[in-house]
Amino acid sequence: MPTRHIRKFVGELTEENFERVASVIFEDAIVGLDLLIDRDLFDDDRKECAPKASAYDGKIILSRSTLEEGGIEININEAFSPQWGTYRVDGIFSVKSGGMFQGIVCVGLIPTDEALVRLNPEVRIINIKL
DSSP states (O other), X not given: OOOEEEEEEEEEEOXXXXXXXXXXXXXXXXXEEEEEEOGGGGOTTOOTTSOEEEEETTEEEEEEEETTTEEEEEEEESSEEXXXXXXXXXXXXXXXXXXXXXXXXXEEEEEOOHHHHHHOTTEEEEEEEO
16 A cells, blocks of 8 residues: 555646645655647747746756745756657656745755655555546
């Protein structure tokens, strides 16, 4: 019987479900993602408080911030690929704190060995469809 559960989001990451996904990432030490990132999140002209995405230097950065309230930043290292004009993130990740900088709380998602996680009888992966 599994004693550890890993939540894995499956589907498309959009502005509407960004906060739900981000809250789990900031809550859990290990998360699973199989996400296609909505192309609109990569638009440079998005409002200040709207979620944003960017891809450069071998990583994807998801963020949301305001001048008044600060915000969050999620750095995804590796485990993503270009697909249909956007990016797909796929893997099981260890969540590492990146600290806080100018009111922005940062975490990094480091890919784990997915086979080891899936073959461990103590672990159950729970898919959450978006």
